[in-house]
Amino acid sequence: MYLFDIAVTLIAVHFLVPITYYAVVRGWLRKPWPQVTGIDPPTVSVMIPTYNEASVIGKRLENIAKQGYPLDKLEVIVIDSSNDDTADIATKWAEKLGLNLKLIRERERRGKAMALNAGLRQASGDIIVLADADAFWGGGALPNAVTWFSNQAIGAVSCVKKPISGGEEEETYRDLYNLLRIGESKKYSTPIFHGELAAFRRSLLDKLGGFPTNLGADDSHTATRIVGLGFRSIIPDNVTCSEIVPNEDFINWKIRRAQHLIQHFIAAIRLRYPREFLPILSAEFYLHVINPWMLALGIALLVASHGLPAIAILAIGVAAIAWGPYRTWMLQQVYLLAASLRNTYTKELIWSKQEKHGVETSGYS
Numbered sequence: 571m572y573l574f575d576i577a578v579t580l581i582a583v584h585f586l587v588p589i590t591y592y593a594v595v596r597g598w599l600r601k602p603w604p605q606v607t608g609i610d611p612p613t614v615s616v617m618i619p620t621y622n623e624a625s626v627i628g629k630r631l632e633n634i635a636k637q638g639y640p641l642d643k644l645e646v647i648v649i650d651s652s653n654d655d656t657a658d659i660a661t662k663w664a665e666k667l668g669l670n671l672k673l674i675r676e677r678e679r680r681g682k683a684m685a686l687n688a689g690l691r692q693a694s695g696d697i698i699v700l701a702d703a704d705a706f707w708g709g710g711a712l713p714n715a716v717t718w719f720s721n722q723a724i725g726a727v728s729c730v731k732k733p734i735s736g737g738e739e740e741e742t743y744r745d746l747y748n749l750l751r752i753g754e755s756k757k758y759s760t761p762i763f764h765g766e767l768a769a770f771r772r773s774l775l776d777k778l779g780g781f782p783t784n785l786g787a788d789d790s791h792t793a794t795r796i797v798g799l800g801f802r803s804i805i806p807d808n809v810t811c812s813e814i815v816p817n818e819d820f821i822n823w824k825i826r827r828a829q830h831l832i833q834h835f836i837a838a839i840r841l842r843y844p845r846e847f848l849p850i851l852s853a854e855f856y857l858h859v860i861n862p863w864m865l866a867l868g869i870a871l872l873v874a875s876h877g878l879p880a881i882a883i884l885a886i887g888v889a890a891i892a893w894g895p896y897r898t899w900m901l902q903q904v905y906l907l908a909a910s911l912r913n914t915y916t917k918e919l920i921w922s923k924q925e926k927h928g929v930e931t932s933g934y935s
Contacts, residue, residue: 573875578883580868584861591853592746595753603756603806609720611640614712615695615772617647619685623703624654628663630703635667637712644670647693649685651676656703681919682765683788687780698770700789705731705766708810715769715809725774725801726793728760729767729811740815742898748805755804758846761838761854762831763793763803766811774799785837786830786919794838797847821905826918828858828909833917835859862906 616634620627627648634646646669650657657673664671672692676685690698697716701707707729715727730748733740754760768789774796775781781788793803816823835855843851869887872880890896912918 573871574877574880577868577871577875580864584864584868587861588857595750598753598757601756604721604723606717607720611643612696613643613694614639614697614699614716615645615647615693616699616701617686617689618701618703619682620648620650620652620656620703621679622652622654622656624656624659626704627656627660631660631663631667631669633706635669637707638710639712641668645672645695647672647689649674649676649689651679681783683781683783690775690780696772698772698775700765700768702766705811705813707767711767711809711811715767718806723802724804725771725796726803727769727809728763728805729809730805730807731764731766732810732812734812734814738894739898739901742895743902751805752807754850755806758850759797759803760805761790761794761851763789765789766813767809774801785833786917787834791834791838798841798843800844824905825908825912828905829913829918831858832909832913858906862903865903866907
């Protein structure tokens with residue numbers, strides 16, 4: 571019974587810790603947002619790293635132009651390493667839309683953070699906004715994000731993500747994920763940001779020396795380091811974006827993202843932060859880095875203990891996969907475990923382009 575008792579304890583802890591944290595974060599949702607005031611629109615630089623985005627870049631630029639932000643205060647910087655017509659199409663559509671476009675051509679792909687740092691050196695805006703070519707902002711997302719910087723305590727702002735396609739698993743995951751990001755933001759700050767729309771004070775990026783190039787999740791790690799400078803990094807519910815989920819190689823896409831978050835948390839947990847942020851960062855570090863292994867070890871010990879009680883628990887666990895939220899949770903644990911193992915031999919800072927479908931792009935070439 572010794573192995574069985576340890577197994578049950580590990581599995582119980584695996585489920586009870588996130589359930590408890592979820593309950594705590596739901597309580598934080600009742601907290602008010604930081605106060606903001608009307609300000610003259612600051613200058614904004616939107617940076618988009620691109621690699622063979624000819625099918626979407628026109629629609630992406632149109633999405634930015636229609637945000638309602640003053641075009642005389644806005645510049646778009648495309649850092650392009652494509653071997654298709656992305657740069658030419660971006661130039662054509664920027665002229666058509668009246669956007670101030672800066673085009674930086676890279677001779678080779680060096681990774682997203684390297685591209686962002688190249689763009690940062692050319693950027694003139696007081697607010698730096700990261701954007702993905704294949705994600706689209708909700709109405710007013712850009713001006714809403716920038717308005718938060720009227721509060722001098724805010725150092726970085728990101729978005730609530732809504733998946734385009736991806737099925738029930740991704741929708742269930744995003745519902746839980748977004749609740750946690752908003753609750754953590756209301757409490758103090760969230761350690762997870764989204765490169766689909768991530769806005770930073772330029773002055774703070776300069777203090778940090780730009781974006782980190784030695785790990786993935788450069789957006790999340792930069793936002794977390796900004797918390798270490800004494801500012802808040804938040805995801806408010808009035809800043810939204812839609813993300814196209816890949817229809818091919820979905821599993822590798824999930825594992826790569828998990829890899830980058832794990833790299834971020836392992837690096838971030840070693841730094842110093844305001845005390846209000848420590849419970850949030852510690853909880854997310856545990857959930858991403860440690861908790862999946864509690865489940866894996868617990869299952870392994872159940873199998874090793876052989877007895878009927880162990881078989882019964884395993885059978886219940888398998889049968890419960892029919893329940894959507896449980897299935898989604900278990901899949902996330904598999905992705906995190908696979909990501910931890912893959913991180914032992916590659917950081918995957920440069921990856922193959924994955925095909926995504928879900929947004930009509932005809933007429934944008």
